[in-house]
Amino acid sequence: MHRGKGMKFVGDSRVKANNRMVNMPKDYSEYPGKTEAFWPDFLLKEWMVGAVFLIGYLLLTVAHPSPLEGPADPTNASYIPLPDWYFLFLYQLLKYTYASGPYNVIGAIIMPGLAIGALMLMPFLDKGPERRPSKRPLPTVFMLLSLAAMIFLTWESVVNHDWEAAKAQGEIKEQVDIEIDETAEGFLIFSGEQGKSCIACHGADMQGGGAAPALVGNELTAEEVAEVIKNGRGAMPAGQFAGTDEELQVLAEFIASLKAEE
Amino acid sequence: MLNKIYDWVDERLDITPIWRDIADHEVPEHVNPAHHFSAFVYCFGGLTFFITVIQILSGMFLTMYYVPDVENAWKSVYYLQNEVAFGEIVRGMHHWGASLVIVMMFLHTLRVFFTGSYKKPRELNWIVGVLIFCVMLGLGFTGYLLPWDMKALFATKVGIEIAASVPFIGELIKILLAGDATIIGAQTLTRFFAIHVFFLPAALFALLAAHFIMIRRQGISGPL
């Protein structure tokens, strides 16, 4: 087979004056040791590394389904956002005094800009012929310092973040479709004068809000509901209900009846 | 049969040197993990490219179900993740791949930095590499918004505010990214989608091509 040989083009402009084709393999004879052909010798090794890597990667995707929080709700004012992990150090940086507020432009633009600019211009800042890290202390030290800073900032942002709360605020809320009997005595109490402070947080549709959970689809018994109304729970203060004990009983039973159908 | 087709094309286009150049070039010993185990640090670039390929493929498949629209974006992501067979895997590949690509690229950058491989004559390739780094971060940032869930919306709000704090042109950048001076909503989502699947990948392809062509031209840097 004489593939690619003996071809003649009229006025061939690809042949260089020194008769060396640009796409001829480069010779590594200047380097000591054994060289080997890219195909198939070296590529096989690379692909074996790739295959092992792929297995680990697929195991990761199977073991950890990618997270999905509830649909975006721009009205939720209590949400504390967090960027993807590789931006965490920038996020943390903006929390410090001289990188936020009036100095915001320092933390948000100037420092990252300087860092990326310096990185990009590295070949022109470090022009010496030395390549060993130990022989060019300044670039090495600067890089190690910035690495340490990035790791420290990321670490700080992780330990200072309330992961429990973040998980709760992002949860996908099941839309509970329960018909509320608006003529029930319990509902009249809820929407009446006695229940004013109930509606304030749990909403007139009993679907909850930013500060309080939905009442429909709860998993409590009537006694437990009465207990919560009297003594509060979590963020809910005690003694908010303004009605009588009988009314409280009716209301508790009504709320306890708002269960999701099995 | 295949040989005949190959010969027919080769006779006309002389394609042999193109792949022979890639196939036959010699790989020196100091980057070969089979000879020196520590040479595995030279694999990071290749692995970055490997995940990039996976990202492109999984992204293409994800757009078969995904809709960039405030009403339906979240629903379609929820649907493809929970109702479609292997949806969890394909979205998982794209999600974790996004993180892994950053990790691998970072390690690759550190390898090139600490072996001093960016020095003459490879300055241009280093600059192209840093640009690829920026494009990848941009892909990560724009992709974060697309599922249109809580963290997507609020993280993007913060990100756009940061972009708006650029002196003089900040407001312009903000409007350009968000599509509106005040709302982070429907137009932001479509813009981020366009940036994520068309503009940045186009830039990425061009930069990657330049990166690889330069590697072939200049060869790998010698041992320390």
Place this chain on the structure above:
Amino acid sequence: MSNNRVSRRQFLNYTLTGVGGFMAAGILMPMVRFAIDPALQTKAEGDFVQTSQKVADITEEPVKVDFSYEQVDAWYTSEVTDTAWVYKSGDSIVALSPVCKHLGCTVNWNSDTEHPNQFFCACHGGRYEKTGKNVPGTPPLGPLDAYEVSEKDGFLLLGKKIANNLA
């Protein structure tokens, strides 16, 4: 080159193809399965849909019956309105789909004056007999689809579409 011995280079090429195939399969298999999922999803059994047509009012003359049902299209659920041509044939009720088997236009009853008492498709002049059987020599290649029919409280119920098995 001898015929039986595998050279080192060939062996490496085979291994390379194997490892490459493994990686390609690992990456592409989930994605391809993901892409062809709609073709493999089992359709939920079609429920009967209530129409506003009283069974007692159905005569030998085909009438148009509109009915609507909730259509779940992946993440998008919508109210879809459909139509059927309904008439009585002996004791049984026949409900035919108005979708022409030629290219999917909508057929009408008795709208072509030259061919009375036939279903007529205005797009390309396709015609069907009252039973839904396509008239030979007109564009359609098969009979109109029929709906499963049922009755509840005197009202007509329509089920899923079935292929008409007219000879």
